[in-house]
Amino acid sequence: LECERYLAPYGFGGVQVSPPNENIVITNPFRPWWERYQPISYKLCTRSGNENEFRDMVTRCNNVGVRIYVDAVVNHMCGAAGGSGTHSTCGSYFNTGNREFSAVPYSAWDFNDGKCHTSSGNVENYGDIYQVRDCRVTGLLDLAMEKDYVRSKVAEYMNHLIDIGVAGFRIDAAKHMWPGDMKAFLDKLKSLNTQWFAAGTKPFIYQEVIDLGG
Secondary structure (H helix, E strand, C coil): CHHHHHHCCCCCCEEEECCCCCEECCCCCCCCHHHHHCECCCCCCECCECHHHHHHHHHHHHHCCCEEEEEECCCEEEECCCCEECCECCCCCEECCCCEECCCCECHHHECCCCCCCCCCECCCCCCHHHHHHCECCCEEEECCCCHHHHHHHHHHHHHHHHHCCCEEEECCHHHCCHHHHHHHHCCCCCCCCCCCCCCCCCEEEECCCHHHC
């Protein structure tokens, strides 16, 4: 409705939406904004709505010329202290202790635990490029993006969104991934949906890069 009633009439060309994939539910503090940056799976269901509602939004916004850009959280899953259970926005089971995210699925093989050489497993020195890219950002379980399986799962998620009609992506935590790994999964992305875009149009990509760990 916002695209139809306000954004399109006032000349807005696009909007960035919050991460649309399943995330952990955090109750202390109660439902903070940052829980949406802690993925549990790539299913499309959050407190913003389910996959059918997301499809409806993308279709209606595209139909009035307002493009949808998705905030893609693909560097990591939820925090290592997330526990186990189904306290997630779709109810998918996960277990941070053994790195089980069954709805993807990811397992202990798919994380960077063995590559990080800090005592805490977290980034301790933002001046060390290896820590920044191989260790956990604020305790978030860091995916092993050099593995083709992980790259393929990330690309599968992003391609599903492209099929629905999104125009591009903001890559969350871009500086925490090796450029070659990021290029590898971005190279797997298909062209945009020809219902709204010219054949062969590639998704628009922009990246989150924050300096000095702040």
